[in-house]
Amino acid sequence: MSFTAALRDLNKLNTFVRVAQRRSFTKAAIELRTRPSVxxxxxxxxxxxxxxxxxxxxxxGLVLTDAGEGLFQHCLQLLREVDDYxxxxxxxxxxxxxxxxxxxxxDYARFVLAPxxxxxxxxxxxxxxxxxxxxxxxxxxxxxxxxxxxGQKPVLPGFIxxxxxxxxxxxxxxxxxxxxxxxxxxxxDLRGHNGLTDLYSGSKTWPFQSASRRRTLVEVKxxxxxxxxxxxxxxxxxGCGIVRAPxxxxxxxxxxxxxxxILNDASLSPERMCAYYAKAKHLPxxxxxxxxxxxxSLKGSI
Numbered sequence: 001m002s003f004t005a006a007l008r009d010l011n012k013l014n015t016f017v018r019v020a021q022r023r024s025f026t027k028a029a030i031e032l033r034t035r036p037s038v039x040x041x042x043x044x045x046x047x048x049x050x051x052x053x054x055x056x057x058x059x060x061g062l063v064l065t066d067a068g069e070g071l072f073q074h075c076l077q078l079l080r081e082v083d084d085y086x087x088x089x090x091x092x093x094x095x096x097x098x099x100x101x102x103x104x105x106x107d108y109a110r111f112v113l114a115p116x117x118x119x120x121x122x123x124x125x126x127x128x129x130x131x132x133x134x135x136x137x138x139x140x141x142x143x144x145x146x147x148x149x150x151g152q153k154p155v156l157p158g159f160i161x162x163x164x165x166x167x168x169x170x171x172x173x174x175x176x177x178x179x180x181x182x183x184x185x186x187x188x189d190l191r192g193h194n195g196l197t198d199l200y201s202g203s204k205t206w207p208f209q210s211a212s213r214r215r216t217l218v219e220v221k222x223x224x225x226x227x228x229x230x231x232x233x234x235x236x237x238x239g240c241g242i243v244r245a246p247x248x249x250x251x252x253x254x255x256x257x258x259x260x261x262i263l264n265d266a267s268l269s270p271e272r273m274c275a276y277y278a279k280a281k282h283l284p285x286x287x288x289x290x291x292x293x294x295x296x297s298l299k300g301s302i
Contacts, residue, residue, distance in 0.1 A: 012046045013075055015039055016054065020072040023062045097126040100286045104149040106133040107229045108273070111248045112298075113149070120293050127286045135227050146287050148276040161274035162291055164298055168247040169268045171206070172259040176239035184242070187218045187266050194241035195220030199227040206244050207269035215269050220244075233259075244268075 018028040025039045032039070047054055054068035064072060104113055109131055117129050132145065148154050153161060171190075184190050187208045197204045197220055204225075205217040222241050226232050229249055236243040237258045243250075253259040275291055277283070283291075 012042045015042045016046060017072065017075050017079070019043060019055070019062065020064055020068065020075075025062070098284075098286055099128045099130055100290055101130045101132065101144055101146045102149065102290070103132045103134060103145045103147070106135060107246065107249055108149060109133045110230075111246070116294060116297050119297065120290060123293060124286070124289055127289070129290075146277060146284070147290065149273060150276065151271055151273055153274070154276055156276075156278075158279050159276045160279045161276045162295070164273045164275055164294065166270045166272050169244055169271065170247050170250065170254075170261045171242060171244050171263045171268075172236065172250055172254065172261045173242040174237055174239045174258060175260055177236070177241065178260060178262070180239070184262055187216065187263060190218050190220050190242065190263075193220075193222075194224075195222035196232040196235050196241040196243040197222055197225045198229070198232070199225045208263075209267045209269045211267075 015028065015032065018031055019025060019039060022028050022031070025036045025043075029036045029039045043054060050071075052067045053065050054071065055062045056065055057063070102113070110133075113131060117131065120127070120129065148156075148159070149164070151167070153159070171184075181193060184193060187206070190206065195204065195206075204220050204222075206220050208216050208218060210216065220242075224232070224235055224240060226235075229245055232243045233245055233250055233253060235241060236245075237253055242262070243259075250259055254261060275294065277287055277291070
């Protein structure tokens with residue numbers, strides 16, 4: 001096999017990319033549904049045709065040689081260009097279609113996304129949405145997600161963010177709790193109350209922002225914590241303490257007067273939500289349409 005023929009052997013190049021990504025013949029074999037011996041043979045034939053080594057073995061597994069790393073980066077660039085072309089062609093020919101994989105925190109998924117997805121399904125019936133929920137914004141990004149909606153940028157190469165706006169939070173408690181324990185008049189007064197805190201928040205502090213935009217953190221202590229905001233809201237309704245929650249999650253309880261907002265004049269530090277997705281010259285139509293629908297819906301234009 002000549003050098004040119006080696007580069008035209010897409011099967012071997014595809015195998016090489018999988019091995020380089022996984023740093024393992026075994027893992028590449030599982031993905032390609034074949035045996036490790038087949039993978040090893042393809043890589044040996046590719047190296048012989050190219051005239052240089054692609055991998056070195058170490059105690060930590062396979063390591064790309066300098067030449068192997070260079071070929072790997074060129075292959076990735078070629079695959080991106082092919083993917084861009086295919087995506088553009090599909091967008092022109094078929095429009096939005098296929099499965100859109102979205103990841104979000106459980107409370108945002110329930111209170112915000114679930115109602116919007118119902119409307120999106122009617123607007124784009126050719127797209128099937130798979131919504132994966134995680135406990136909090138710091139959770140690991142699910143591999144294969146098309147869109148990750150989070151307050152923190154995921155640790156994934158090449159992902160960029162699309163701002164979805166700020167998330168308004170409120171401090172609230174039940175009338176029963178306030179009658180028994182008193183009503184805090186300043187953020188610092190929270191130190192003398194039973195705070196219902198997020199299990200994942202690390203240091204139990206709630207952010208505030210003064211009229212001069214100076215940010216302060218108030219330490220909150222309490223006898224309850226949970227990884228789920230719905231649990232904390234229920235505890236607050238039952239008079240167990242004070243909770244800090246997104247407004248979208250407690251609107252119903254406030255409307256029914258089960259919870260009362262407090263410290264309304266002490267503005268909370270703004271928090272923003274973003275939709276993260278892999279940067280590409282041409283986004284798949286399903287991704288672009290969902291981002292457009294999401295932005296318009298959150299702004300109240302749909």
